[in-house]
Amino acid sequence: MNAAPVHVPAIEIIADGPIPDVLARLLRVCAKWCLVRARDPRLGRPDATVAVARSRMQVTTVLEGSDAPCAIWVVGEEFNVQEVEREFALPTLARVLLFELGTGAQIVGQRALGVSPRERFLGDHACVPPFIRARWRRRLGLDENFTIRVGVPDGSTTPDEALVASLAVAAAAVVRGEWLPVALMLGTPVVTDKASVDALGIPAEGVCVVADEVSADEALIALIESPERVAALSRAASRFAREHLDLGYAARNLMHRLGLARPGLDVRPWHETGLANALDAMNAPCPALIRERALALSAPLFGSY
Amino acid sequence: MDIVVCGAQVPFMSGGAELHMDNLVAALKDAGHRADLVKVPTAWDRERLFDSALAWRLLPIDADLVIATNFPSYFVQHPRKVVWLFHQHRPAYDLVDTNWSDFGSDDASLEAQRLLVDWDTIALEEARQVFTTSKLVASRLERFNGMASEPLYHPPPLFDRLHEGPFGDYVFCATRLEGNKRPLLLVDAMRYVGSPVKMVLAGKGHLDGELRARIVNRELEDRVSMPGFVSDDDLVELFAGALAVVYAPIEEDYGYVTLQAFRAGKPVITTEDSGGVLEWVEDGVTGLVTENSPEALGAAIESLASNKELARRMGAEARDRVASLSWGPVVDKLVAR
Known part of the structure; x- marks a missing residue:
């Protein structure tokens, strides 16, 4: 028996003018799972639209012109997201109001989804908690206190994949610069410097340890001697990276709120199944046994959601 | 609500x-x-x-x-x-x-x-x-x-019914007879008790048969009895009449047995790897904490069998430690907005 064809959802862009850089990057990540296209009546109704609105008039035009679930990117000095939420009787199709999130800015509004220019696609790196790291180190024959230094000039180079693998099992790491978001996403307990945290808008406490070049090694040793602190930092780091540094998370969030399926993750449209939603909300990765079990166990209920 | x-x-x-x-x-x-x-x-x-x-x-x-x-x-x-x-x-x-x-x-x-x-x-x-x-x-x-x-913390089952009683000639334990509760260790400890004190080991579980065989094998038939599952009435009286309670699970989460023993005014003999039990049993104050060997547990039982005054003193302290436990504050915390 042939498998049912997988529906690839289409997002249509409506923009009267240039697309802001952050939105363009966000849509490029969405394109990993969707067809992202310009408006073209010949292609039929899209599954969702993403529109850029620089004025109240444009918001009205977008809302009146589309019957697909819609995300509106609100830009310009004239108005902001809270005003749009307050002033417009938004139909249920306008599910998301997107906006560029500045440093320290808060996301306000039920439909608001802020995206920061700092965000980039970090890949599907799962958080590896400290005591699982310890078990991996034992399995791999690594030292119990195996640590690494990334972005710290030491004359050596390491291939990227090996670096990710090392960050995933290290007891802790000194990380500076571009690898910091990846390290945090992996839940690596990190010692870094002030310039790196400032560049990423990371809060001063709770996500990583900030130390200067001279005291970094001391801070690293002190860190791995406290299992409770390491566990708390690992969790906070991973969470912060996912929610504030990863365009992948923002893209998934946008697609979820637009009710779109993510091909490759499930064999049925995502919005039709609470089960898949529940699995996704729990970060169950694609090859996880529970995903296969859930789909197999619920197979007799196919279409009944 | x-x-x-x-x-x-x-x-x-x-x-x-x-x-x-x-x-x-x-x-x-x-x-x-x-x-x-x-x-x-x-x-x-x-x-x-x-x-x-x-x-x-x-x-x-x-x-x-x-x-x-x-x-x-x-x-x-x-x-x-x-x-x-x-x-x-x-x-x-x-x-x-x-x-x-x-x-x-x-x-x-x-x-x-x-x-x-x-x-x-x-x-x-x-x-x-x-x-x-x-x-x-x-x-x-x-x-x-x-x-x-x-x-x-919350009170254990039977908290309002448990009462003090005489310091008798047996040590008591009521537990599921499973590996993580280490009942075999308790039975083995009796080999190292010289006094005529006995052990009553109540409960049921997968280790029942192995325990009975061990008792025969160690020639402890006159020293260790296994009444199986006991009623609440019997449980209350068994706690009340014990010299002490012996309880040595591995890394127990909480351990009702300890709190029930304390409520009955009995000291608890336990081991240093018994987890939550150690939040209550203070060595030499509300009970005895030993290493997890039959010899050490046997010696601890022997020390109380030969000094009932010590058992009485620790039992009184133990009862004081749990006197304030009640469900009221627990419910208040759980439902607080």
Whole structure:
């Protein structure tokens, strides 16, 4: 028996003018799972639209012109997201109001989804908690206190994949610069410097340890001697990276709120199944046994959601 | 307030957790709430570990408040979820690499463990407040999941009925006869007791046959009796008439036996790796703490058998330690807005 064809959802862009850089990057990540296209009546109704609105008039035009679930990117000095939420009787199709999130800015509004220019696609790196790291180190024959230094000039180079693998099992790491978001996403307990945290808008406490070049090694040793602190930092780091540094998370969030399926993750449209939603909300990765079990166990209920 | 208490249960298995859930529901009702217990079957084997967690995720629970208790009941979704954590799935955490765990160091085990920690943390972080039954459970949560929580002590079953009595000629233990409770260690300890003091080991479990054989094999038939499951009335009297209570589980989460013994004014002899029991038993003050060998436990029993005044003094101190336990403050904390 042939498998049912997988529906690839289409997002249509409506923009009267240039697309802001952050939105363009966000849509490029969405394109990993969707067809992202310009408006073209010949292609039929899209599954969702993403529109850029620089004025109240444009918001009205977008809302009146589309019957697909819609995300509106609100830009310009004239108005902001809270005003749009307050002033417009938004139909249920306008599910998301997107906006560029500045440093320290808060996301306000039920439909608001802020995206920061700092965000980039970090890949599907799962958080590896400290005591699982310890078990991996034992399995791999690594030292119990195996640590690494990334972005710290030491004359050596390491291939990227090996670096990710090392960050995933290290007891802790000194990380500076571009690898910091990846390290945090992996839940690596990190010692870094002030310039790196400032560049990423990371809060001063709770996500990583900030130390200067001279005291970094001391801070690293002190860190791995406290299992409770390491566990708390690992969790906070991973969470912060996912929610504030990863365009992948923002893209998934946008697609979820637009009710779109993510091909490759499930064999049925995502919005039709609470089960898949529940699995996704729990970060169950694609090859996880529970995903296969859930789909197999619920197979007799196919279409009944 | 309408409150649903959520608990997971392996069908046909019943122990302290089930009593705890029932007593919590009763205490909530006593406080004037409408309370109900929702139980969903679970399985502990690694292959099916996440099935019940996912089932909890999808259950519609209409109530003003849900109180989730053990793994995986805290996966329930509710805008007002409070967790009073009895324990997580310990074979994936502190019991990994022991005989009680089916998690190894293979790829599948490590990934399942990683996912479990991630899921546990997500589900627990959703709660408005996370309480634990003991400091030990709180410390595990901090060490493995990086989460803070607050221990919330509660009275054990039969708390109002347990009473003091004479310091008799037997040491007592009522426990499930399972490996993690180490009843074989207790029986073996009797070989090292010179006084004519006896042991009464009540309860049932998979080790029943092996224990009876061990007693015969060690020629302890006159020293150790196993009455099996005893009624509440008998249990109260067995506590009241004991010289002391011997209880040496491995890393126990809380341990009702200790609190019941204290309520009956009896000191508890335990071991240094008995976990939550040690939050109550202070060596030389409310009981005796030894290393986990039959010789050491036997010596501790002998020391109290030969000095009943010491047992009496420690028993009185022990009873004082649990005097303030009651359900009222517990319910207040759990339902606080």
